[in-house]
């Protein structure tokens with residue numbers, strides 16, 4: 001299995017480099033960089049040590065150009081690139097390799113909704129019908145056959161995993177109020193004043209509240225697939241963590257239910273899926289999933305309202321880990337291959 005990484009010097013690209021270096025079914029990694037081609041791949045991440053040496057193939061351990069990567073005919077392409085650029089840059093691979101796009105370019109099929117969220121038409125609209133939303137625990141059957149996989153955003157992953165089973169069961173009504181806390185790596189590695197240590201340390205704020213964040217559209221359109229009567233207020237917050245995401249979701253119940261009945265709904269929906277960890281009776285913490293591909297979920301019924309709590313590592317289950325999980329499902333590898341079930345202490 002030959003795997004290309006596009007955008008290797010970005011955060012999701014760097015995590016992909018580490019995950020694929022440890023993946024038992026990936027023989028060759030082709031790391032592409034538009035800014036640092038020709039340099040050793042290990043210079044992007046000295047912490048990776050010698051791990052990628054055995055998988056360097058024709059690249060000889062160096063970052064390569066897009067053109068060189070196309071000529072190497074990869075089986076799978078991971079695109080850790082900015083929205084609105086990604087689909088265009090991936091074009092030479094469509095129809096030849098399986099493309100797993102970590103950007104939003106294929107996540108919203110409705111052109112108008114995409115334009116509302118991203119300010120322009122989707123970049124490759126003709127390919128949208130072929131793409132599958134890569135929320136692994138929900139769409140595995142479609143992912144198995146897909147050649148374009150739209151890897152979900154971190155906020156949507158953490159919000160949707162606790163909500164979808166309950167929405168599908170007809171248990172929710174009215175407005176879903178989701179408040180999300182994100183680590184700073186969620187906004188990428190590119191230098192920005194707002195991401196500087198002095199701006200973010202000892203500091204927390206909400207941003208793009210209610211219905212204004214671009215992930216609002218992605219989350220609501222997925223919820224609508226299971227219950228079109230539900231509405232959403234989604235407010236993200238930046239917290240002074242490098243990595244990690246917590247979402248607290250509050251929504252009214254359509255009918256009375258107990259905490260045990262909710263547990264059974266989740267168990268029926270997720271079965272023995274390895275990366276959803278139900279932790280009833282606790283309040284999940286980001287440190288427990290740091291570095292793992294897990295989403296920990298708990299809930300509390302309080303009268304006619306249910307509170308949902310979910311945590312992920314934004315760079316793993318929220319991005320590169322879920323992308324590898326998508327590859328595993330698509331190519332019939334063990335779903336957990338190359339991925340950690342445990343957070344790092």
Ligand SMILES: NC(=O)c1ccc[n+]([C@@H]2O[C@H](COP(=O)([O-])OP(=O)(O)OC[C@H]3O[C@@H](n4cnc5c(N)ncnc54)[C@H](OP(=O)(O)O)[C@@H]3O)[C@@H](O)[C@H]2O)c1
Nearest residue numbers: 007008009010011012033034035080081103186188189319
């Ligand atoms: N960070 C997260 O937690 C997270 C979670 C879910 C989804 N995502 C999505 O995943 C994608 C990558 O995110 P990221 O956090 O890794 O971003 P990032 O750290 O900013 O890295 C993006 C990389 O893309 C390449 N790039 C940038 N502009 C380019 C251009 N115009 N043409 C070609 N290559 C370009 C650069 O790598 P080279 O110079 O090496 O080419 C850059 O380092 C984004 O769409 C993001 O929204 C991120």
